[in-house]
Amino acid sequence: DAIKVFCPATIANVSCGFDVLGLALDAVGDEMIVRKTPEKGIKITKITGQDLPTAINKNVAGVAGLTLLDKSDYDGGFEIEIDKRIKPGSGIGSSAASSAGVVWAMNHLLGNPFSNLELVQFAMEGEKLASDVAHADNVAPAIFGGFTLVRSYDPLDIISIPTPAELYATVIHPQIEIKTSESRKILKTNITLEKGIRQWGNLGGLVAGLFQNDYELIGRSLEDHIVEPIRSILIPEFDAIKNNSLEAGALGCGISGSGPSIFTLCKGEDMAKNVAQTMHKTYEPVGIDYDIHISKVN
Ligand code: HSE
Secondary structure (H helix, E strand, O other), X not given: OEEEEEEEEEEEOOOOOOOOEEEEEEEEEEEEEEEEEOOOEEXXXXXXXXXXXXXXXXXXXXXXXXXXXXXOOOOOEEEEEEEOOOOOOOOOOXXXXXHHHHHHHHHHHOXXXXXXXXXXXXXXXXXXXXXXXXXXXXXXXXXXXXXXXXXXXXXXXXXXXXXXXOEEEEEEEXXXXXXXXXXXXXXXXXXXXXXXXXXXXXXHHHHHHHXXXXXXXXXXXXXXXXXXXXXXXXXXXXXXXXXXXXHOOOOEEEEOOOOOOEEXXXXXXXXXXXXXXXXXXXXXXXXXXXXXXXXXXX
């Protein structure tokens, strides 16, 4: 009556898909143990790795878990232990990993009464607590795996997109914290038609590239003329990382979620290793702590 789950880190937006596109990483994530208990309600018994609140209504896992429990006819409860390896405010879906992991684990222990789409809806309540907005572009790939598209928020419609076999991501995380809620406030709420046209052209191109295993098309679709120019100002050496990574062979490069992490997509592990090397060389002289991960997109 207990399960240990891996809760993957995720890259939201993927340049051209602000709030609608996301992908799951297979090498970076939290671990969580969820146990059924006869007592009603949810208890977070232990959090290691990060200093986070265990109070149910202040923890995204607690909020997401309670949302599921409310909809369920199960009359017991759950205990949760979280080994938090993804730093909050890093831009790779820390809150989503906790929110998605807990509802996936609870659903499994209850015999899977809920669909993945319903699990995304429950996990979005955790995202709402973390960033004031119930965005689904991190929790959807965390639950479905691979690439997902939020085709619509109302009604919620999530599309799984196939991942080409050799697609890798590198992620560099400069150790500064950017709160999603803050980095949303600086965005403009209106865009020009011209920018819209470029963005949906790229989004269609990226989705087509993923379906057709066309790495070149994936690469040239990884553009963002709306959000990146505004948010990249908050990220040390963003332009240098981007230019050097593209020169080293990356298919494309952009801000991971709301930053400060920067991601690239690469064809094959060797290219990803090259790009990671270049990222090291770019950041070492800067004097900011950082870490770099290479992960398959899965
Ligand atoms: N789409 C969200 C944003 C993702 O960019 O604000 C946050 O992880």
